[in-house]
Amino acid sequence: EETVKIGYLAALTGDWAAYGQTEKNTAQLAVDEINAKGGIDGRKVELVVYDFRGRQEDAVNAVRRLLEEDKVSAIVGANASGINIATAALVNRAEVPQIGTVSTNPMVTVDRKGKVRPYSFRICFTDPYQGKLIAWFAAKELGKTKAAVLYDIASDYAQGLREFFIKSFEEYGGETVADEAFKGAQDVDFRAQLTKIREAGADVLVLPNMGKEMALIMKQARELGMDDLVFVGGDGYAEFMWEIAGKSMENSYWINHVSPSDPNMAKFFEDYEAKYNDECKEFVNGILGYDAMYWLFDAIDRADSTDSVKIAQALADTKDLQLHHATITMDEFHNPLNKDGIVLIAKDGKGQFFKKIKPE
């Protein structure tokens, strides 16, 4: 009988290894689950995972290999916009759909001329949308007016989010009093920037960064005695941050795709722990990877074919699909339409659901 081959592009080594490994695990979890149920319409799923070290040239070769040697029907990953953009040309030429997990750059699914790339998809927010969510939350929900941003200048994700946050925040009538940067892979000390932010009198600090940096920044800010400053982050929240920053995290917010305390996700966390004997701490990547797989399963089911062109069409036609973490509908640019922002709050030593937002 027919099997469906799905490729997965994960950063198993290099700077993003922590995220990549979790994604690989959750993708495998999803595959095992579907196969245990007899596959998709009787089709067993086979997962081929390749590492790309967090590097474009590696990713390009990995994708070429997935397309040419493994002849996969679809590809999930990577967890970085840069990688998806670099591989977009390949998958679109080969007419094999690719789903970015946390690839938020608009260019992932549209080309320079603003035309949608037919075979590129994403399951996460886009930068403009998420930037707007954060700005909305800071300005309208928290009522802050003086924002500071501290972002990773070497990260496309952080640069994108920062830009769109500032734009929207100013539209909502706020003022950006400090716009500071650091260098992601190397810098671990942010006290200089924080001191400056303290001087600028910001009342909210927006951190469009990854977990490690956010945690370090929060910890160092509290060490500098900046007790009143409120932190708002994007979807970089991860459980391990508590180990680094501990109490400094309390009462901070993240505008996320999903909450770890979401009852819909409880089973996922249990299964993960049972299978890997480890907590799923990088859960945003984990869950998006996991649900990207389920989205794909659904599309294959609807397409009733392992033909990649048909699968792509089914992906594009997705409407009100109930996944584990959200219900998604594709817009014309292959982005999830007006996905709810899940606000997390750090309370009592864990990240908890705070509220759902959707800006006007």
Place this chain on the structure above:
Amino acid sequence: MSAYAEGIFILLLINAIAAMGVSLLTGFTGIFTLGHAAYLALGSYTTAILTLDYGIAWLPAVLAGGIVAMVVGYLIGLPTLKLMGDYYAIASIGLAESIRLILENWQSLTNGARGLAGIDTFTTLPVALSFFIVMAIVAFCLINGRFGRSLKACRDDHVAAALLGFDVAKIRVASLSISALYCGLAGGLYAGFISFIQPMMFDMLKSTEMTAVVVFGGLGSMSGCILGTTVITMVTELFRPISQYRMLIYGLVLVLVMVLRPEGMMGQHEIGGLLKRLFRRGGDRS
């Protein structure tokens, strides 16, 4: 050839062009660099910007990339090439990181960390192969002759070289400029291969890889650096399925070659020379 194999082959050719540039500087001139990814970056950004924003055809854009890298190499070389040994190596890290920082900060031109997308994928196999062949011929010609000898003289003993009339500083700068040209051209082709470039692609890891490949192949051997590129590319590619262990294996291979054959795979020899010797020995026997 499958597109996968072709992709690897193209990448290999591009890497080999860059490796020849590094080899010229590190192997033949004795200047150890840990920052040559910067010239790759300059080449690819120039090419990308010229083709995307100014609509210039790819060939002149790639050439311009090489020239920009060369000019920057020249300007950097003038003040810094009097540094010796590890001092230059560490300085080159700094210089490369600075260039990367400028690329990250100069949003209007480079789009910062988010990179430039949608570059024409003009680097097809014939293109990469032709560039490689031309560049390899030039490299082999250059080192076999007066230029090669003067590089080696400056590498082995700069005082004696000066007394033979070589302006050591000038030769070092010339070597860096040509080496930057190679890397710049490779960078342009690279942009045309990946179609998307970001500053973080040209980080220190990339730089050290470029140098490691050259040492791995044999300092002072052009064919060595090509062989080195091939082996390292193959090793990383072959072990893709056992991905977690891939970098570990890469590191181990690097260490093992240094331990077992510190002079690199080819030592100072060229393939031609080895073949000739083999041939001669065979001739003796008969």
Place this chain on the structure above:
Amino acid sequence: MATLIQQIINGLSLGSIYALIAVGYSLVYSILMFSNFAHGGFLIIGGYLCYFALNSAGFNIWVAGFGALIGAGFAAVATERLTYKPIRERTSVTLYLLIASMGMNIVIENIFVIVAGGRFRALPPVIPTTPVHLFGNATTSALDLISLVTAFVFLGGLQLFLTKTKWGLAIRAAACDLRVAGLMGVNTSKLISIVFFVAGLLAAVGGIFLSVRYTLYPQLGMITIKAFVAAVIGGLGSLPGAVVGSLILGLSEMLTAGFLSSQLRDLVVFSLLVITLIVRPTGLFGKDVKEKV
């Protein structure tokens, strides 16, 4: 004014961590004349050993810390014996050592990626990080003061050892010519092992401080690059240079980020490096013994 003081304190504290790393790196450089890029590896070995001893084995900080120092020391010695020694014995080109050390760094980093996962971990606050108030408004943490003191204690001890003892002299002689040092009756293998042990130990101290201050992950060794830059500004192989360079680097990073532009922080740092080297090609304290022609 308060900001200035705060930034200076920030800078000194960052500098002191660089110093701990730079001193070990400089020490190895002074004897084998190559930049040991595996130093970052030793650092994470120290960090992880301490982490696992505390968390998995449940030792107290003193036992765990001590174990981590010794463990990293031995790891450094093993690295030297297994990889550098065979190379040293075959060739005098230090470049090969450098490449091997980069290889070792990749190996160590990835061993931890496999064994411990790429995840970020935090050491429990075994070294107090409580805020300490200085000069009124300015704040620092106890850890910063401890790391500054530790850096100076280790440096002072090493400096005394190198200049005042016979073995110190032997180290300096070996630094210049290993073979001839052997001809003087110095057991150079043992000597180098000692040096690597000390370097590994210092790296582990740095690793533990870094893990507590920041976080622990396989790529933490990257920070050694800044420490190398500091050592080069100070003059390779000079221990006081390593410390002064580190403090200068820490200060200029913080002052740039604080008063110029955090976006350009590293640009200023690296320009400082290049300018220092252009003015003084062997760093601030580097010995500039012109070779005699």
Place this chain on the structure above:
Amino acid sequence: MDGKKPLLSVRGLEVSYGAIKALLGVDLDVYEGEIVSVIGANGAGKSTLMNAIMGDVARQAGEVSLDGKPLSSKSFQVVHQGVSLSPEGRKVFAPLTVEENLMMGAFPRQDRLEIHRTLAHVFELFPRLEERRQQYAGTLSGGEQQMLAIGRALMSTPRVLLLDEPSLGLAPIVIKDIFKELKTINEGGMTILLVEQNARQALMLSHRAYVLQTGRVIMEGPSKELLANPEVEAAYLGTGHH
């Protein structure tokens, strides 16, 4: 000498550098209290012999023993066993001062007071070194460095002193002094194995001598006999200007 056991004995020593065979089975004996010289053309293998005795280059075959006990193959242990070398080409520690270089020579010794006595003795022998005590060795003139290398080897007060071309680059007056001094040192009980290009003077100083040619001993005997040997005269002594 028959019946007496040699202090330093070399048997069947072979050394090669890659494909180049530098020593092809050398036998050599040095008895207690002797000065033995080794002469031979460039590339004959003299320095290789000295370095192989020290364990500084690997011995492929053969044995080297001191007082009947085998000499270690590690150079630092050889020094502790009582043999020290003033190497060809000086090899001083350039970034260390003259005094530090000399103290390095005394590395195997523990007796502080005695070390200072030896140091005074070396300074007496080479007053120039005392003047330059604090100068970096690397900036000394060639001859000064040679003096330093000899002084440094003396500092360990070895049982057997190996000298590889001690007169290289030295002024005639210093050579005379050194040879005189070597005689005194020898009379004080130190055994010396000397490699020299200045064959005539070496032969005049030494008790016995070996002639090395392309890695083999081709002649040996009392120095006086070799000095008178017309073959040796023709090949190694030159007509000289004396």
Place this chain on the structure above:
Amino acid sequence: MTAILELDNLNKFFGGVHAVRDVSFSLEKGELAGLIGPNGAGKTTIFNLITGVYPLDSGHIVSNGKEINGLRTCDAVGLGIARTFQNLRLFKGSTVLENVMTAGQRHHRYSFLEAATHLGRWKKTEKTIRDEAMEYLEKVNLAKDADRMAGTLPYGHQRRLEIARALALRPELLLLDEPAAGMNPEEVQALNGLIVGIHKEFDLTILVIEHHMELVMEICPHVVCLNFGAVIAEGPPEEIQGNPEVLKAYLGEEVE
């Protein structure tokens, strides 16, 4: 006859060491002169001053009537000056032949384009450079070692290679720093012949530093003796040999 090299009141200090003090002497074109003196007298330093390796503290160096103070090292050869080194400075990573070719190539040009493509004059010129280099090697009797790595030659042979390399520069003035060091008397004799030979053949002016008196006294009609950085005697060898100061400082009083 004109002076090819005039040293006028040269002084050089190294920290507290007055290595060269008020040294003046001159060399006529075509001379073969010896420079002797005790160790550390400043002989090598004078070579270093002439070739611009060290800057001069005071004084004048005049070559062919032109003052060349503050000369850059790499310009020395353009003025026809070549030298060898007391501590050998060969290109150890190149073969014996390449060492000489590296020196000889300055007399033969081809364009960068030709170098990068091996077209045009490349082949012919390279052959000329190689042939010439072989000739120099033959002169110093090293032709059979042409393809060995320079660093593996025995010490004495390396010295001769240095001479060949210097000759390949086709200098007018050749400075030899202890060319006979490490040679046995027989070889010194051969070197004598070599130096006299090249002196004649290439119409050279040679200044040689040596401690082998049999060499200096036999071949150098003009000898300068230094002590403590200053000239203490100058003249023909017989005179020098008898000079009491030279005897006391350098040769040793009693001559057996």
